[in-house]
Amino acid sequence: MSTHHISVTINGTVYEDDVDSRLLLVHWLRDSLHLVGTHIGCDTTSCGACTILVNGKAAKSCTMLAVQANGCQLSTVEGLEQNGQLHPMQEGFHQEHALQCGYCTPGMMMAGIALLQSNPHPTEEQIRIGISGNLCRCTGYVNIVKAIQYAAEKMQASEQVPLATAGAKEVGDDD
């Protein structure tokens, strides 16, 4: 099996590593980099718990190989809060009680952020379609929709919140 050297920017920090071809991106994030905020909930690309942003686009990290992320910019839930300031989506989820067990939440928030990037004023129907790739068993989605609406309003009121940039890391640096 072949090994490849990859260089991936995650939440502004560059990670360098040697990975097997078959290593799934979600396993690299969780097991190698200890970025355990991104979760695994299924094996058929259905549940979206593993959703992150790759080059600004929502991606299900269980259906990508780590090698495919070489040279890419990734955003995960760990990068949402900056300098002690929560991202409007995080705020919205908290204010609107849009999480219960919290397991689908990181993926759901990333999907919500991706939606608002391409559609800053979505209707309720567009929100529901926008998160149709993310399953939740706890909340019944009502408050998740409200949270995304909250974030949309907040993000329109202030400037678009950029996701983190800058920094470098070799895997194994601070294990």
Add this chain to the structure above:
Amino acid sequence: MIPDAFDYAEAHSIVEAVELLGHYRDDAKILAGGHSLIPLLRFRLAAPTVLIDISKVDELEYMHEADGALHIGAMTRESALDTSSLILERYPILHDTAMSIADPTVRNWATIGGNLAHADPANDHPATMLALNASIVITGPAGQRVIPVTEFFTDIAFETALQPDELLTEIRIPMPGERAGSAYVKLKRKIGDYAIIGVAACVELDTNGVVTQAGIALTNAAPYSIKARDAEQFLVGKSLDDATLHQVADLAAADAHPLSDGRGPAEYKQAMVRTLCVRALRLALARANGRDL
């Protein structure tokens, strides 16, 4: 859940991709969007020796009209079809089809070329292309060849006219006429699911509202996508009034031979071919007349 071992190679041009295919042939699988392939690998239902990643082949991602046709590069993502105003205005059937696939996140990565080349009988684009009378551009070591989509698929699932050293590089769709309308209607158990039945319909009308061209094709009405030729031929030269609509739908249903499975009994699917054919044609007609339903 976890794939078997495989090698990985990256192509940066069509030429390089074709070379790699020529080298590995049946031992290789093309990695485009990966959202059909990687799930298969995770369940160890496919065991290629090497994946050839073509996502960095920029020359495969484009969409433009030229020479009387819409040219779509194979690596064009479904999300690009979702958001393109060109597609929405002139090829609404493609918008419908793309929007019906999986979910918005998957659509950021899934490609139209992959959807066709994978030839899963449950995929949606095959029927749409059959209805559009599209052509498929294939690039191999000897260069390009262009074949009608009717010759691209066989009646065997997951099988296409692609040779082991060939790559699907472009889809060509004839430009619509003055008064053209199209629609893809997909019945499913829940959003994101494969079709219980899908019907693709395209019509072109003359100034009197008489159909001059018709394309009708079915998803999941058989173990392969079906071009409902009898229905198409019946429709040409007629107006799309209610009686004709129902006769056309009956003819399309006559071509269907769905199987009973978790998406419903065969009898139901058969009836749905009829129902969806009516709905797809009504929507196509409305669009041809400059309205939406």
Add this chain to the structure above:
Amino acid sequence: MTTDAHPHRLGEAYKRKEDARFIRGQGNYVDDVQLPHMLYGDIVRSPYAHALITNIDISEAMKVPGVVAVVTGKDLEAAGLAWMPTLSADMEAVLAVDRVHFQMQEVAFVVATSRYAAADGVASVQVDYEPLPVVIDPQKALDPDAPLLRPDKAEKQPTNQIYHWETGDRAGTEAVFTDAEANGVVIKQDMFIPRIHPAPIETCGCVADYHAATGKLTVWLTSQAPHAHRTLFALVAGLPEHRIRIISPDVGGGFGNKVPIYPGYVCAVVASLKTGKPVKWIEDRSENLGSTGFARDYHIHAELAADKDGNVQGLRVHTLADHGAFDAAAQPTKFPAGLFHICTGSYDFKHAFVDVDAVHTNKAPGGIAYRCSFRVTEASYLIERMMDTLAHDIGKDPADLRLQNFIKPEAFPYRSALDWTYDSGNYEGALKLAMKNVDYAGLRREQAEKRARGELMGIGISSFTEIVGAGPGKHFDIAGIQMFDSCEIRVHPTGKVLARIGVQTQGQGHETTFSQIIAAELGLSPDDVDVEHGDTDTAPYGLGTYASRSTAVGGAATAIAARKVRDKAKKIAAYLLEASEDDLEWEPGRFYVKGAPTRGKTMQELAFAAYTNCPPFLEPGLEAVNYYDPPDLTYPFGSYICVVDIDRGTGEVHIRRFMAVDDCGTVINPMIVEGQVHGGLTQGLAPALYEELSYDEEGNIQGGNFQDYLIPTAVETPGWEIDRTVTPSPHHPIGAKGVGESPTVGAPQAIVNAVVDALAHVGVRHIDMPITPWKVWKILDEKGLTAD
């Protein structure tokens, strides 16, 4: 999260304390646990539903780089661990020795240095099987010539029937039916409630870490009941209980799926004992759906007797319960069919009789789960369907029929014909509120108009009664352990509180709601009260969270422990203020002298005094613990009204509107209650229209992954409308009843009733769940009602 000074009451929509870590991706779920030298386990599973194992060859697997060990049933047999007891007094295979009983059954456990090596190891284990005839139909399992599926217990149980259970007054009920057949109305209906699965988004798993030097076994476990699991591990594995520590960290949803002990846990523990290293086992989704605790699978025959005016007289129910290969149902041991005999529901039946025959088939074992309150989903479904069927048969409006037959508010505490004593209820109040909110009369008018035009619209009602809060120790135990629960409160010198509870959240928000209970009792801010749970080394013994028992039992223990703290604080206050306790008044956060309100001591001052100036007649410190044995169960209730429109072309059911009025007694946090209702309704919608786990004739599971097991997305889920009435429980310290499962219990039948109501005018009486478009279409086709 801010700290504020003013005291808080119950009923505040306090924002959740646990959110802080979850929104940052800093939850600590079992798969997040990473320990040095950790190994990974993965399971070899049977592709056959019923087969003999003739050989297991692990030699190729042992050659896979990274594979450290392969454990088989024979290895476990040597340690007496190949079988383990279930929560229903059956035995369940941990790893199959010579026979497999269901597709996906565990056959071998591969241990390796990485997930990927473990998976490769699994793919390399070679197992030879000799297929045996498969039994999927529970009715066929009872045939005299059916193959015996459990030869391991042939002596005790010579057939596939596990038990027969009955309750009620058989003779009295028969008499009532005889009379009704002559002079009244008898309704009969068969109903099948298919197998479904709780499918929390986090699957089950564990990290087992045994330290040979100390003899201590720590297991991070997806557990809804960590203490019970600890005791069971001690009993089953013969390990000393004080050296077992179960940590249920953050749990990504439970819904009953994380109550049983699964073979993967036992194998991981064995592997850790054997290797002396931590062993992680996390199942994937297909394993979760295909092998862990399913729910429902009840074949019900129900009969209802009423007089000509529709006053209910008697209920008679026979059920065939399919438990799969092993009876691994999780319920109190004295109730093999759970609390199914709540099936007289909200109605005043004078006579009832219920019997249940349980049977084995070649399917995954179980099955009480999926937010069901121990079979209350099944019970409530059947009675609400029968009431609607009665209404349609005698031409009465389903709301009127219910109002006519409700147990009246004056009748509480109400003893049902099947021996439950309902604590309190106001069924009429809930239904009338729901009716008002939807303009029920207006909906019926609209329905009539639409019907005249050939449009199919339906209105469905569900006026359910729940039974939760198990339960009084005399009658309720899990594997013998009485179902009390507990709370331990420690007040620090500076007036901050650390509390530990015996229940175990999987998203219900206990860190917030239980801090609210304590804060209300002691006049503090919830932010001054932190609540911990899930670590059996520190939390007081509890029976965990399922069947909506946390607030009912754990919440009671918490309130009482808080009152003990307050009582001691009062003694300290009396001492410091040089007054007698009788002369002291309490306002939230403070004791003061009657008539001299400026002479008082705050809780903070009293806490400080407990450590610095403690009365000589008291022990220093300020803490209390309560183990609460509830005097009774609690009975939340509600009325739901669902409006549907049916697509005559495709048979698709569109839910236009769903109004849910719930009564859970005292509301601790309305925001959290609403969230629970939203989620529970969605898990009621799911089985009504979408979810089903079935098996084909050969025992191959259908719907065993998230592509085919149809969990509703935000698109399928309506915008739920919520309202409430409040009827406190008279026996609960804060009057609370619990609410987590009410919506899952009450919702499916509201939807089914609505669909049947849409078609009742053409003679449709019942449609089994899930109501798929093709089931509806077939009816439309038969009745000539299809359209484009």
